[in-house]
Amino acid sequence: MTGQITPAWIAVDWGTSNLRVWAMSATGTVLAQAGSDKGMGGLDRAGFEPALLALVGDWLGGPTPVIACGMVGSRQGWVEARYAATPCPPHGSDFARPETVDPRLDVHVIPGIKQMQPADVMRGEETQIAGFLAQNKGWDGVICLPGTHTKWVHISAGEIVSFQTFMTGELFATLTDHTVLRHSIAAEGWDDAAFDSGLSDAFSRPEKLAGRLFSLRAEGLLHDLPGHVARARLSGLLIGAELASAKPYWLGQQIAVIGAGGLAKLYVKALSQQGVPATQVNAESATLAGLTAAYRQLKG
Incomplete structure (x- = not known):
C-alpha cells in the first residue's frame, strides 16, 4: 500500500470468500487495487471494519466514500442491505449504512434484489448488471451470470423484470x-x-x-x-x-x-x-x- 494515493472514493466487492478493493478517481479510473481472503463467511460483525482498514487504511485522508457490493450486505454481513423487489432498476433501493469507528470511512452498501414469485434472490450480481447497462445504454435482453449459482436475468427498459437461479x-x-x-x-x-x-x-x-x-x-x-x-x-x-x-x-x-x-x-x-x-x-x-x-x- 502507498500513502501517495488519494482516492475520491473506494470501490469494494465483498463476497463470501474474498474481499477486493479499488482506489478510484472521481471519473471512475482505478488508481490502485488490493485484495484479501477476509470474506464475509469468515468474519463476525465486528471484524468487517478492521478487514477493510487493513487494505484501504493508507488510502484514507479525510472522510472517504466507500461503495460496497456483495455478501457484505447480507443478513450475516456487516449490515443488512434489504432487497429491492422486482421489477426494479439494478440499484433499486437505498444503500445501507454500517456504523464505523474510524471517522474516515463513509460506507454505503448496495442492496440485493428479490423476486417474490417464484421466490429468488441475488446479491452482488445486481451491481454487475448495473455496470453492463451503464456501458450499454438502452439494452434489452437476457443476462446470464455463470458461477456457483448461475443467474438468468430478463432486462427491459433498464429494469430487472425477472430472474432465475x-x-x-x-x-x-x-x-x-x-x-x-x-x-x-x-x-x-x-x-x-x-x-x-x-x-x-x-x-x-x-x-x-x-x-x-x-x-x-x-x-x-x-x-x-x-x-x-x-x-x-x-x-x-x-x-x-x-x-x-x-x-x-x-x-x-x-x-x-x-x-x-x-x-x-x-x-x-x-x-x-x-x-x-x-x-x-x-x-x-x-x-x-x-x-x-x-x-x-x-x-x-
Whole structure:
C-alpha cells in the first residue's frame, strides 16, 4: 500500500470468500487495487471494519466514500442491505449504512434484489448488471451470470423484470468432491468432445440427467473412461440441463454472459451450439462500472 494515493472514493466487492478493493478517481479510473481472503463467511460483525482498514487504511485522508457490493450486505454481513423487489432498476433501493469507528470511512452498501414469485434472490450480481447497462445504454435482453449459482436475468427498459437461479456450479463441485463420482472425475484436464456430447444429451433429454450422472462412474469402472473426459462430460451434462430449463429466458433474446475466463466461455459455446449468439463480458469490468454507477447515483 502507498500513502501517495488519494482516492475520491473506494470501490469494494465483498463476497463470501474474498474481499477486493479499488482506489478510484472521481471519473471512475482505478488508481490502485488490493485484495484479501477476509470474506464475509469468515468474519463476525465486528471484524468487517478492521478487514477493510487493513487494505484501504493508507488510502484514507479525510472522510472517504466507500461503495460496497456483495455478501457484505447480507443478513450475516456487516449490515443488512434489504432487497429491492422486482421489477426494479439494478440499484433499486437505498444503500445501507454500517456504523464505523474510524471517522474516515463513509460506507454505503448496495442492496440485493428479490423476486417474490417464484421466490429468488441475488446479491452482488445486481451491481454487475448495473455496470453492463451503464456501458450499454438502452439494452434489452437476457443476462446470464455463470458461477456457483448461475443467474438468468430478463432486462427491459433498464429494469430487472425477472430472474432465475440455477445451482449448477455448486452441483458440479458437490458431485466431484462429495459423491461416488469423486472416484471417477479428475481434478483438472478437459475434453471438448466429451463436453459437447454431455451438453447435447442433457439438453435433448434433461429428464435422464440422474441416470447419465451415474453412467460416468460405470464407464470409468467398466471402460476405463479417463477422469478428465468424465470431468468435461459432467460439466456438459449439468450446463445442458440448465439450458433446457432456462430456455424460456434465452430463446429469441439478445444474450450477454457476464463472467471471467473459462466458465463464461463454456456458456457462450453452449448457447452457440443452440444457434444463439451471446456476447461475453468481463466480470471485473462490469463490477467496477456498476460500483461507479452507484457512486454517481449517491453523489446525485
